[in-house]
Amino acid sequence: MTASIEKIIELKNVGVTYKERKSLFKKEEYQALKDVTFDVYKGETLGIIGRNGAGKSTLLRLLAGIIKPDKGEVIHHTKSVSLMALAAGFDPNLSGRQNAIISGMLIGYSKKQMLANIEEIKRFSELQAFYEKPVKHYSSGMRARLAFSIAMYVSPDVLLIDEVLGVGDVSFKQKAEQALEDKIKSDLTVIIVSHSEDQVKRLSERIVWIDGGKVREQGLPEEVFPQYNLNIRFSTFGLKVEKYEVNDDFIIHLEPLELNGNKFVFNCVIIDKLGRKVDLVSCQADGQDAVVISEPTATPRFGQRYPDNKYAGMARFGGFYFIVGKETSLYYGDNCIFTSKLIFN
Amino acid sequence: MHTLNIKRTLELIWVKASLNLRSEASVNYLSYAWWVIEPLLHMVVYYVVFSFLLARGGENYVAFLLTGLIPWLWFSKTVNHTMGSILHGKELMNQLYIPKVFFPLTFVVQDSIKQVIVFALLLAFLILYGIAPSIIWLYSLPIIMIQFLLTIGCSLLAALAVPFIRDMSFVIPTGLQFLMFCSGIFFSHHDIPEHVQHYFFLNPMAVILAAFRDVLVDGVAPNFGQLAYVTLFSCVLIVIAAWSYKKLEYLLPRVVLE
Numbered sequence: 001m002t003a004s005i006e007k008i009i010e011l012k013n014v015g016v017t018y019k020e021r022k023s024l025f026k027k028e029e030y031q032a033l034k035d036v037t038f039d040v041y042k043g044e045t046l047g048i049i050g051r052n053g054a055g056k057s058t059l060l061r062l063l064a065g066i067i068k069p070d071k072g073e074v075i076h077h078t079k080s081v082s083l084m085a086l087a088a089g090f091d092p093n094l095s096g097r098q099n100a101i102i103s104g105m106l107i108g109y110s111k112k113q114m115l116a117n118i119e120e121i122k123r124f125s126e127l128q129a130f131y132e133k134p135v136k137h138y139s140s141g142m143r144a145r146l147a148f149s150i151a152m153y154v155s156p157d158v159l160l161i162d163e164v165l166g167v168g169d170v171s172f173k174q175k176a177e178q179a180l181e182d183k184i185k186s187d188l189t190v191i192i193v194s195h196s197e198d199q200v201k202r203l204s205e206r207i208v209w210i211d212g213g214k215v216r217e218q219g220l221p222e223e224v225f226p227q228y229n230l231n232i233r234f235s236t237f238g239l240k241v242e243k244y245e246v247n248d249d250f251i252i253h254l255e256p257l258e259l260n261g262n263k264f265v266f267n268c269v270i271i272d273k274l275g276r277k278v279d280l281v282s283c284q285a286d287g288q289d290a291v292v293i294s295e296p297t298a299t300p301r302f303g304q305r306y307p308d309n310k311y312a313g314m315a316r317f318g319g320f321y322f323i324v325g326k327e328t329s330l331y332y333g334d335n336c337i338f339t340s341k342l343i344f345n
Numbered sequence: 346m347h348t349l350n351i352k353r354t355l356e357l358i359w360v361k362a363s364l365n366l367r368s369e370a371s372v373n374y375l376s377y378a379w380w381v382i383e384p385l386l387h388m389v390v391y392y393v394v395f396s397f398l399l400a401r402g403g404e405n406y407v408a409f410l411l412t413g414l415i416p417w418l419w420f421s422k423t424v425n426h427t428m429g430s431i432l433h434g435k436e437l438m439n440q441l442y443i444p445k446v447f448f449p450l451t452f453v454v455q456d457s458i459k460q461v462i463v464f465a466l467l468l469a470f471l472i473l474y475g476i477a478p479s480i481i482w483l484y485s486l487p488i489i490m491i492q493f494l495l496t497i498g499c500s501l502l503a504a505l506a507v508p509f510i511r512d513m514s515f516v517i518p519t520g521l522q523f524l525m526f527c528s529g530i531f532f533s534h535h536d537i538p539e540h541v542q543h544y545f546f547l548n549p550m551a552v553i554l555a556a557f558r559d560v561l562v563d564g565v566a567p568n569f570g571q572l573a574y575v576t577l578f579s580c581v582l583i584v585i586a587a588w589s590y591k592k593l594e595y596l597l598p599r600v601v602l603e
Contacts, residue, residue, distance in 0.1 A: 093368035
């Protein structure tokens with residue numbers, strides 16, 4: 001199922017600023033989104049990824065039409081967008097059935113339409129007798145099941161999913177994922193926001209990566225995720241990857257070690273896809289002496305992962321360093337393995 | 346998103362209000378009985394204090410008191426309930442687009458449904474007390490409608506003010522207290538000096554309470570001029586509220602989180 005060209009939601013240079021009131025006259029501003037531009041196409045499944053605080057929730061609320069941006073514009077080509085929130089917004093004193101009716105009506109269904117679907121929801125949720133009991137007596141898994149079941153039967157044109165599927169036990173989880181995948185295969189447009197790489201990768205056709213209130217990258221999951229993961233690894237040290245270009249002939253895996261002043265020490269596993277033996281690697285940062293390493297150490301995990309490559313089990317080169325703020329390249333002979341630039345966040 | 350049109354919104358408010366009442370009743374042992382017991386207790390307390398202990402007022406004093414008190418309680422309870430409603434709906438309104446009037450109106454409807462029973466109790470009390478029912482009593486229906494409009498207007502504005510100025514959740518109850526003493530619940534407007542009466546009746550609740558008493562206790566037609574003023578006043582409030590809600594619809598989800 002490829003996405004048609006038809007746009008369903010457009011975001012153009014969108015910015016959102018929150019004002020926090022400190023006291024009567026004091027206000028603090030906080031920019032949740034700075035400049036976000038991307039389109040959502042009809043029928044596609046879009047994954048939005050980003051670290052905590054990157055502005056994902058704000059973005060979701062914009063997409064859902066709950067808030068308007070302070071800057072730029074969000075254009076909806078549909079009126080029916082809603083967020084599938086798992087297990088929130090239930091009245092604890094009402095039964096599962098009553099909550100299901102209210103939830104559906106909130107999305108825009110009439111009471112009559114909900115009553116027509118109510119037994120289906122009961123069956124799907126497998127709550128049985130609990131369906132008639134107040135939600136306050138539910139376990140968190142049961143709540144999630146109820147919410148998920150409601151969402152499966154009342155669907156808008158665009159379904160927004162925030163942190164998918166914390167849904168109860170294993171068997172229900174499988175069923176839920178299956179149901180969700182079926183939905184995704186229909187012409188429903190789905191936007192998933194999560195930091196669980198697994199799920200987003202499996203379900204999404206396209207990824208938008210939000211970082212610091214901006215779109216950092218968008219594209220196919222296999223394009224975006226390696227960079228995203230790399231960035232996550234560096235950000236532990238307060239660093240940001242500004243540039244990262246890898247030669248397609250190599251599989252590389254960076255292992256950050258420590259940050260010493262502006263010197264960032266790392267190991268690197270380097271495997272040549274063409275099967276050549278990589279035995280001498282030099283690393284050069286702008287204006288620095290090259291570090292040359294010739295003796296790779298054992299990498300049994302990679303040996304297992306790439307059994308066809310006989311050098312994969314012996315591919316770790318240790319002790320390179322980046323100079324933060326300067327472009328650093330790794331060479332194998334004349335081949336540039338990768339070029340990258342790190343900056344302080 | 347505008348998936349909810351006016352008809353759907355009203356249906357939603359109605360269903361939510363009736364389910365809320367059920368939910369509210371389900372947590373007490375005496376559940377629905379409280380709808381009768383609570384106002385009854387109120388009536389008993391005032392009866393005991395004013396009729397036995399203080400032996401106040403003339404012959405119809407308790408009837409006079411309750412015909413003022415019960416409509417007043419409807420108004421003040423509703424405004425008190427609704428003023429925090431938008432703020433409390435912050436989770437929900439941040440999950441999907443929903444017309445924000447949903448929050449206060451649900452409470453207004455909920456409290457008004459209960460009020461039907463209380464009014465019935467009041468009428469029963471008046472008859473037991475020895476006031477003969479008459480056709481004049483039918484005037485109380487339009488008066489109830491006017492009070493309903495006034496309550497909607499005040500509730501909508503109170504619920505809207507609180508998220509922006511949180512201090513209002515202290516100001517409004519105090520204001521209601523003040524208004525209670527200015528609405529002539531414990532005294533008749535005949536007891537205040539002639540030249541102040543003009544100002545006294547600027548307070549719409551004073552007009553409504555006086556109208557209820559004219560109709561239910563004294564058995565005479567209410568002052569239509571004053572009631573027309575209250576109707577107009579209420580409609581203006583509702584129009585202002587409707588305009589503000591429309592204007593602030595997308596700002597509220599952000600304001601409530603601040």
